[in-house]
Amino acid sequence: MxxxxxxxxxxxxxxxxxxxxxxxxxxxxxxxxxxxxxxxxxxxxxxxxxxxxxxxxxxxxxxxxxxxxxxxxxxxxxxxxxxxxxxxxxxxxxxxxxxxxxxxxxxxxxKKLYECWGLRPEANPLTDYTIGIDSVDNMVAKMREFPWPLYKIKLGTTDDLRIVRELRRHTTALFRVDANCAWTANQTIRYAPELKALGVEFIEQPLSAADQEGMQRVFAESTLPVIADESCIVEADVARCHGLFHGVNIKLTKCGGLTPARRMITEAKALGMKTMVGCMNESSVGISAIAHLLPLLDYVDMDGTLLISNDPAVGVTFDAGRVLYANENGTGAQLALPVP
Missing domain, CATH: 3.30.390.10 (Enolase-like, N-terminal domain)
Structure with missing residues (x-):
């Protein structure tokens, strides 16, 4: 080898x-x-x-x-x-x-990788498409450029509620919001009812990973579910997130790959938590690997290839949020550009 x-x-x-x-x-x-x-x-x-x-x-x-x-x-x-x-x-x-x-x-x-694991992809969740922080006009333009049934909205500004209100005026798509540790417990609890009314499904990582006391309050009082990201990095973090979050967003790069990710998913499910896998703007190689976990997940954020213009590989493709597996064994990924 x-x-x-x-x-x-x-x-x-x-x-x-x-x-x-x-x-x-x-x-x-x-x-x-x-x-x-x-x-x-x-x-x-x-x-x-x-x-x-x-x-x-x-x-x-x-x-x-x-x-x-x-x-x-x-x-x-x-x-x-x-x-x-x-x-x-x-x-x-x-x-x-x-x-x-x-x-x-x-x-x-x-075999395809999911077949090796004995999984069936018929009920796979849709992937969201991420709208990064920008001017409201530019965020709206990004949605118009890429019509999608499910958007993840990056927040963490001084004007977050207004951003979501304005974006809602331009689409009926389901929203998820991700504050990337930028809010306080009071903000999260205060924002949640209006975000829910605006068609937001859940809030991802509103508080700093160090603020466990604040997350206890949010978990108890928020009218929207909260999903861990920066608080859930390695396998031991799943148990730590129980009672603080309603679900965990697992990143393959942060936990060390598919092997520990599958164990983390199993543990989260056993604890009654929702399961999600996210991406880090990878090419079709990393995104295609994520795709084979889909039958195990409640939510997924695997839009990395949709956000780049020079994908060096081919693999899974997308149809309005639905993931289409490549007609290849393994993960389906192959290099498409000459290798450096």
């Missing part, structure tokens, strides 16, 4: 702004595991908020390259455990390798 790295700069169609970040270009690392005539692909993006760089991921993976390339192939989960001691401090790199291993394993079985 051989391990290869491919780096790309993903160009965002619009400047993407959330409460604590703004960017026009998203660097990404695509990992390829090649054995004989089959290749599996995985991906992780750089992330300033979590201190993740492309070079840092490559350095981490170079350290496990001899182990990976000499590994006697068993299951992706076994490989994940084998490299865990070396990649615990870089879950993004761990994620890219784990996705590639799952893709290759399923291709070797001659």
């Amino acid at each position: 051989q391990l290869f790295f491919h780096t790309f700069n993903l160009q965002l169609k619009h400047t993407f702004t959330i409460a604590h970040d703004s960017r026009d270009v998203q660097p990404t690392l695509i990992v390829e595991l090649r054995e004989e005539n089959l290749s599996g692909f995985g991906e992780a993006t750089s992330n300033k908020y979590y201190g993740i760089t492309i070079e840092g991921m490559k350095e981490a993976l170079e350290k496990v390259k001899p182990l990976v390339e000499s590994y006697t192939w068993g299951t992706p989960e076994a490989l994940w455990e084998e490299v865990k001691p070396y990649l615990e401090t870089n879950p993004f790199a761990h994620c890219a390798l784990d996705e590639a291993a799952h893709d290759l394993f399923a291709k070797q079985q001659g």
Whole structure:
């Protein structure tokens, strides 16, 4: 087995702004595991908020390259455990390798990944489409440019309610709002009734992950469900979110890949919590990996490929929020551009 790295700069169609970040270009690392005539692909993006760089991921993976390339192939989960001691401090790199291993394993079985897991995709949830923070006019223009049945609205400004009121005037689509830690408990509780009246389904991560006391109040008093994001990073966080949030949004890059994500979903369901997976503006490689978890999820935010203009890969596609699997085994992802 051989391990290869491919780096790309993903160009965002619009400047993407959330409460604590703004960017026009998203660097990404695509990992390829090649054995004989089959290749599996995985991906992780750089992330300033979590201190993740492309070079840092490559350095981490170079350290496990001899182990990976000499590994006697068993299951992706076994490989994940084998490299865990070396990649615990870089879950993004761990994620890219784990996705590639799952893709290759399923291709070797001659199956789509969800078939390897015994899942059926008939009742998959729709994905939302994200509208980043901008002027109201620009946010409305983005919705008109991309008509969709379900929007995630990024908030965290001094004028959040007005933004949602104005956007509601231009669409009947369902809304979700994501404050990315920018609100207080009092704001969240006060905003929730009007947001609910404006057709908002839930609020994602309204408070700082450190504000557990505030989240206890929000959980008890909010008229809308609250979903954890920054508060739910690794497996141990699922139990910590119980009683503070109604559900968890799991990011494959933050938790270390598909292997731990599936365990987190199982635990959240056992605790009676809603399950969601989100993305980090990945290409079709990372987005296609997420797609195979859909039968396990209540909600999904996997619009990364819809937000970029130079996708270096092909994989799943979309029809008004519905995810269409590629007619390929594995995750369905393949590189489409010449590799660097």
